[in-house]
Each structure stands twice: as structure tokens, then as C-alpha cells.
Amino acid sequence: MTELRLALLGSGYMGRTYAECIAKYNTRAKLAAISGGRRAPGLAADYGVAHVADYDALLAHPDVDAVLIATPHSLHRDQVTQAAAAGKHVLVEKPMATSVADCDAMIHACRTAGVVLEVIQTLRFRGALARARQLIDEGRIGPVQMIRGQSLCLNYIIDTASWAALPENGGAFLDMGVHNFDIMRFLTGAEVSRVFSHVTTYGAVDAPGLSAMTQLAFDNGVVAQQWTSFEFPSQAMTDSQHRYVVAGATGVLDIDGYGKLHLDTEVGRELIWEQPPIDFVNRPLEPTRLEAFYTQTQSFIDDVLDGRPPTVSGADGRAAVAIVEAAWVSSRTGQAVTPA
Numbered sequence: 001m002t003e004l005r006l007a008l009l010g011s012g013y014m015g016r017t018y019a020e021c022i023a024k025y026n027t028r029a030k031l032a033a034i035s036g037g038r039r040a041p042g043l044a045a046d047y048g049v050a051h052v053a054d055y056d057a058l059l060a061h062p063d064v065d066a067v068l069i070a071t072p073h074s075l076h077r078d079q080v081t082q083a084a085a086a087g088k089h090v091l092v093e094k095p096m097a098t099s100v101a102d103c104d105a106m107i108h109a110c111r112t113a114g115v116v117l118e119v120i121q122t123l124r125f126r127g128a129l130a131r132a133r134q135l136i137d138e139g140r141i142g143p144v145q146m147i148r149g150q151s152l153c154l155n156y157i158i159d160t161a162s163w164a165a166l167p168e169n170g171g172a173f174l175d176m177g178v179h180n181f182d183i184m185r186f187l188t189g190a191e192v193s194r195v196f197s198h199v200t201t202y203g204a205v206d207a208p209g210l211s212a213m214t215q216l217a218f219d220n221g222v223v224a225q226q227w228t229s230f231e232f233p234s235q236a237m238t239d240s241q242h243r244y245v246v247a248g249a250t251g252v253l254d255i256d257g258y259g260k261l262h263l264d265t266e267v268g269r270e271l272i273w274e275q276p277p278i279d280f281v282n283r284p285l286e287p288t289r290l291e292a293f294y295t296q297t298q299s300f301i302d303d304v305l306d307g308r309p310p311t312v313s314g315a316d317g318r319a320a321v322a323i324v325e326a327a328w329v330s331s332r333t334g335q336a337v338t339p340a
Contacts, residue, residue, distance in 0.1 A: 007061065007088075009034075014070040017070075017290065020285050022068075055082065066090065119317030125292040129244075146246075148225050149228075154231075173210075173327070176230075178320035180242075183244065185316070195336065196335075212229070213227055299312075323339050
């Protein structure tokens with residue numbers, strides 16, 4: 001293949017995001033068809049591609065090589081295994097699934113079918129975090145020793161009446177946790193060996209896991225803490241959903257995933273990069289917001305066409321879900337837990 005023909009399953013906010021990326025920014029690929037959801041016919045018309053009402057028909061379409069799945073989390077397992085059985089490569093939104101068991105089934109199905117499986121973890125491709133990883137690789141702060149993550153919000157960023165708030169889709173802690181814990185794995189290059197966590201909801205909203213404090217030990221000796229809340233009562237401290245302080249042996253990275261990246265060493269404090277403002281609500285299709293998304297979709301396209309190892313593999317997606325799952329078990333038992 002010299003061009004990857006990508007079908008899109010899902011037509012909501014993220015569906016339109018990926019349609020825009022594939023149609024206008026990605027190279028060596030084309031948007032072949034769109035399916036799934038009440039907005040799919042209109043989205044397909046907007047981008048001048050076929051609307052296929054039935055998922056089975058989409059997978060049987062002769063002009064489809066791969067499927068990008070941007071649907072409710074609880075649907076991912078069946079949709080990915082169906083795609084694998086049809087011989088289609090898969091790029092699936094995070095969280096990969098709502099349980100480790102489902103992740104395992106997806107990995108097995110794709111491995112058996114000989115198709116590529118990759119998981120969307122967009123934060124790895126944001127400017128501040130990608131540059132932070134580069135600085136670590138260059139040895140600018142020495143070996144990583146400690147990380148503190150902070151994701152504080154005034155309320156659940158997804159409408160509590162939407163599908164994302166339904167219990168079967170894993171809730172707020174899964175939704176945000178797979179971001180946080182994937183970034184910690186990304187920055188350390190290591191696996192989590194032990195999790196101790198307290199997960200709860202303090203407010204009146206009938207939704208589990210709106211607040212959590214989680215301690216992590218990595219197999220290379222790094223220790224980390226992740227503080228997450230969707231019910232934090234301070235506007236002043238909720239200016240970014242993704243803040244990380246990474247302490248190395250000789251320096252510190254102060255990372256705002258949607259803002260500034262600073263490097264602190266004995267020489268002083270240096271501003272490495274600053275993310276231009278992103279308006280998720282009013283201007284969601286601006287290039288500044290889309291950059292991380294089309295960079296990851298391009299990685300998937302190139303991985304498939306060039307036979308490269310997955311940039312963000314099924315194993316990566318599984319590991320993030322396993323840490324969230326271990327945190328819930330730890331919270332219920334009061335014990336430290338090794339992720340599955």
C-alpha cells in the first residue's frame with residue numbers, strides 16, 4: 001500500500017476532530033467512509049465521503065484498510081475485535097477499554113488477525129509533553145526520580161447527561177486516569193509495580209470516582225503521585241487539566257500540558273516552550289488544537305504503511321487501564337496493588 005484508506009466509526013465531537021485531521025492534514029491517507037451515530041450522515045456529507053449506516057457493511061467495504069474508532073468506551077472491545085476479524089487495522093480512542101480483560105481480548109484478536117492495533121493517547125503528542133520527553137532522553141535533568149501529577153477541575157468536563165457519564169463507560173477517573181498514568185509511563189519509560197490509592201466522590205453529583213489521590217511505584221525506582229479531582233472548589237488552581245512536575249537527579253521539569261514547559265537546573269529557570277491557546281469549545285477545529293491529533297494519526301498511518309512497530313501500542317493502552325483498575329481495587333481494599 002502507498003495510501004491508507006481510513007474509515008471513521010463515530011460522529012460526535014471526536015469523530016469530527018479526526019475527520020478534519022485525516023481529510024485536511026494527514027498525508028499518505030484518505031478518509032474513505034464514516035459510520036456510527038446520528039450525526040454520521042451529516043458528517044460524511046460535510047467531508048464528501050460515503051456514509052455507511054451499518055458497521056458490518058463498513059468492515060466489508062472494499063475501499064477500507066483501517067478503522068479509527070471514536071465511540072463510547074464500553075463499545076471498544078466488540079468493535080475492535082470485529083475489525084480485526086475483518087482484517088482491518090485499528091486506531092482506537094482512549095481509554096482502550098473499560099477493563100484489562102477487554103484490553104487483552106482486543107490485543108489477542110488483532111495479533112491473531114495480523115493487523116496493527118494502536119491506541120490514541122494524544123497528550124504524548126502535545127508540544128509541552130513531547131518536548132519534556134525529549135529533554136529527559138537528552139539527559140537534561142538526569143535520571144528521573146519523582147513525579148507529581150495534578151488534574152483539578154471544577155466539574156466533570158463531560159456533561160453528566162452524556163454517554164461518557166454512564167457507569168458502563170468507566171466514569172471520570174478512568175477517563176482522566178488513562179491520560180495521567182500513560183504520561184507517567186511515557187516520561188519514565190518504566191512500568192508501574194505498585195499502586196496505592198483512595199478514590200471517592202465528595203459532592204452531591206451522583207457519579208463515582210470524581211476525586212482520587214494515587215501513589216505509584218515504578219519498576220525502575222521512580223515514585224509518583226497523581227492528584228485528580230472533578231469537584232475542586234478553586235478556580236485559581238484549575239487553570240490546566242494536566243500539570244506535571246518531574247524531578248531528576250540534576251534538574252526539574254515543570255510541565256503544563258496546555259501551557260508552559262520550564263526546565264529548572266542549577267543554572268536557573270528556562271522557558272523551553274509555550275503552547276499557544278486552545279479553545280476546545282468555540283474553535284475546536286483550529287490547527288493549534290488539532291496538531292496533537294493529526295500527529296498521532298500520522299504516526300499510525302506511517303506505522304501501518306512502513307511496517308514500523310506501533311507508536312502507542314495495545315500494550316500501552318492496556319497498561320493505563322490496568323493502573324486505573326488497580327487504583328480502584330486499592331481504594332476498596334485499603335491495600336497496595338500490583339497492576340494486572
